[in-house]
Amino acid sequence: MPRPLLPLLALLALVAGCGGDDEAAPRPAEGARPVLVAALGDSITAGSPLWDPDPGVRERIGVALDPESQFEYWAQLELRGEATFRNCGVFGERTDEIAARLERCARGADILIVQGGINDIAQGRPVEDAAESLRAMVREGRERGLRVALTDVLPWNNGYPAARPQIDALNDLIADVAAEEKVPLYEFHDALEDPRRPGRMRTALTDDGDHPSVAGYRRLGKLIELP
Numbered sequence: 282m283p284r285p286l287l288p289l290l291a292l293l294a295l296v297a298g299c300g301g302d303d304e305a306a307p308r309p310a311e312g313a314r315p316v317l318v319a320a321l322g323d324s325i326t327a328g329s330p331l332w333d334p335d336p337g338v339r340e341r342i343g344v345a346l347d348p349e350s351q352f353e354y355w356a357q358l359e360l361r362g363e364a365t366f367r368n369c370g371v372f373g374e375r376t377d378e379i380a381a382r383l384e385r386c387a388r389g390a391d392i393l394i395v396q397g398g399i400n401d402i403a404q405g406r407p408v409e410d411a412a413e414s415l416r417a418m419v420r421e422g423r424e425r426g427l428r429v430a431l432t433d434v435l436p437w438n439n440g441y442p443a444a445r446p447q448i449d450a451l452n453d454l455i456a457d458v459a460a461e462e463k464v465p466l467y468e469f470h471d472a473l474e475d476p477r478r479p480g481r482m483r484t485a486l487t488d489d490g491d492h493p494s495v496a497g498y499r500r501l502g503k504l505i506e507l508p
Contacts, residue, residue: 315360315362315363315364315365316363316364316365316391316392316507317364317365317366317367317389317390317391317392318353318356318364318365318366318367318390318391318392318393318394318507319367319369319386319387319390319392319393319394319427320352320353320366320367320368320369320370320394320396321369321370321379321382321383321386321387321393321394321395321396321397321418322369322370322379322394322395322396322397322432323370323371323372323373323374323379323396323397323399323400324370324371324372324373324491324492325352325370325396325399325432325435325469325492325493326352326353326368326369326370326394326396326397327351327368327370327371327372328348328350328351328352328353328354328368328370328498329350329370329372329491329492330342330345330350330488330489330491330492331345331346331347331349331350331488331495332346332347332348332349332350332351333370333372334368334369334370335371338372347495349495349498349499350488350493350494350495350498351368351498351502352493352498352499352501352502352504352505353366353368353502354366354498354502355498355499355501355502355503356501356502356503356505357502358502359502359503359505360505360507363507364392364507367386367390369382369385369386370396373400374397374400375397375400375401375404375406375411375414376397376398376400376401376406376410376411376414376415376418377401377406377410377414379395379397379414379418380414380417380418380421383418383421383422387422387425387427390427391427391428392427392428392429392430392507392508393418393422393425393427393428393429393430394429394430394431394432394467394505395415395418395419395422395429395430395431395432396431396432396469397411397414397415398411398412398415398433398434398451398455399434399435399437399448401414401451402434402437402440402444402447402448402451403440403444408447408450408451408454409454411451411454412451412454412455412457412458415431415455415458416458416461416462419431419458419462419464420462423462428507428508429462429464429508430464430465430466430467430505430508431455431458431459431464431465431466431467432466432467432468432469433451433452433455433456433466433467433468433469433470434448434451434452434455434469434470435469435470435473435482435493436448436470436473436474436475436480436481436482437481437490437491438481438482438487438490438491439489439490439491441480441481442480445480448470448480452470464508465506465508467501467504467505468504469501469504472500472501472504473486473487473493473497473500473501482497483497485497486500
């Protein structure tokens with residue numbers, strides 16, 4: 282039986298989306314305000330399979346809808362008023378497609394979190410090209426005056442074992458980008474990987490073999506520290 286939604290909606294005014302909405306989240310009032318973090322990425326940022334910033338997608342999710350299915354939800358709770366989050370995740374996008382939305386997502390923000398890469402692998406794009414797209418987003422964010430952080434790519438249970446070498450290779454490249462560009466790297470992969478089954482998420486931390494469960498998103502949210 283699904284959990285009632287009303288107790289879960291208390292944070293919705295704070296975690297706003299821009300992946301499919303017509304307008305970005307409003308900035309808090311000037312003064313002693315929390316910083317605004319723009320989270321730009323694919324379905325992992327969006328909160329699939331139980332959440333999405335696009336109202337149309339949320340309508341299709343239906344009764345299973347759960348705002349706790351976002352790392353941004355849990356990061357905002359952990360940061361205790363230091364930050365609000367704008368969810369700019371879009372299901373299925375490669376890093377080059379994510380990059381095309383950076384300007385709109387980052388408008389008015391203070392911090393940019395860049396996440397992506399698994400759809401490049403799934404769609405046959407070279408991991409070197411994905412890494413360079415991520416590097417370009419880091420640089421563009423900094424050129425816009427934002428503090429920037431990167432995440433790496435999660436294990437992919439439904440793509441195991443074929444995708445594992447590419448995920449490992451891309452994560453090595455992402456670590457290089459973070460070091461070379463001197464930005465923080467949130468190690469999403471290791472946070473959810475099952476040590477008894479390397480290359481896959483722990484069963485309790487994935488909802489469908491492609492995306493985290495609510496428990497998985499909570500674990501990712503706890504990794505977020507403001508750069």
